[in-house]
Amino acid sequence: MAVKIKTQFGDIEITNDVIATVVGGAATEIFGIVGMASKNQIRDNLNEILKRDNYSKGVVVRQEDDAVAVDVYIIVGYGTKISEVCRNVQDKVKYNLKSMLGITANSVNVIVQGVRVIED
Numbered sequence: 001m002a003v004k005i006k007t008q009f010g011d012i013e014i015t016n017d018v019i020a021t022v023v024g025g026a027a028t029e030i031f032g033i034v035g036m037a038s039k040n041q042i043r044d045n046l047n048e049i050l051k052r053d054n055y056s057k058g059v060v061v062r063q064e065d066d067a068v069a070v071d072v073y074i075i076v077g078y079g080t081k082i083s084e085v086c087r088n089v090q091d092k093v094k095y096n097l098k099s100m101l102g103i104t105a106n107s108v109n110v111i112v113q114g115v116r117v118i119e120d
Contacts, residue, residue: 003063003103014101016061019068024055026096027072030088032080037073037113049075067104068097073111077118086110 002013024036035049036058050058060071070093076085090108097103 003061003068005066005102014103016059017056019061019070019097019101019103020056020059022096022100023059023061023070023072023093024050026092027074027089030085030092032077032085033089034075034077034116034118037075039071039073039111064106067106069107069109070097070105071109071111073113075114075116076112078115079118082112086112 002015003019005012005014027033028036036055038050038054038057039060040057058073062069072089072093074085074089076082089110093108094105097105
C-alpha cells in the first residue's frame with residue numbers, strides 16, 4: 001500500500017518502504033535508542049535489531065484522510081527515561097515526515113519492544 005497525495009499537477013504515491021526508511025532513520029538518531037525492533041518478534045527472531053534495509057518490518061503506516069498514522073517499534077537503552085525517548089521519537093518522526101516527504105502525521109505511536117544495555 002502506498003500513501004497517495006493529490007496536488008494541482010497530479011498524483012504522488014509514496015510507498016510504505018520509503019516512509020519506513022525515513023521513520024526508522026529518524027528514530028535511530030535519537031539518544032537512548034538501541035535500534036528498531038520487528039513488530040512480529042517471535043516470527044522474525046526475538047533478539048534481532050533491524051538494519052536500515054529492514055526498517056519496514058518495524059514500522060506500520062496507515063493512511064487517514066490526508067495524513068498518516070505511524071506505529072514505530074523500538075528497543076531502548078537501559079537507564080534512559082523511556083517516556084522522554086518516546087516523546088523525542090514522536091517529535092523527530094513528525095518533523096522528518098513533514099520536511100522530507102511533505103506528509104503530515106496525525107499520530108506517531110511508539111511501542112517499546114525491549115530494553116538493552118548500551119555498549120560503549
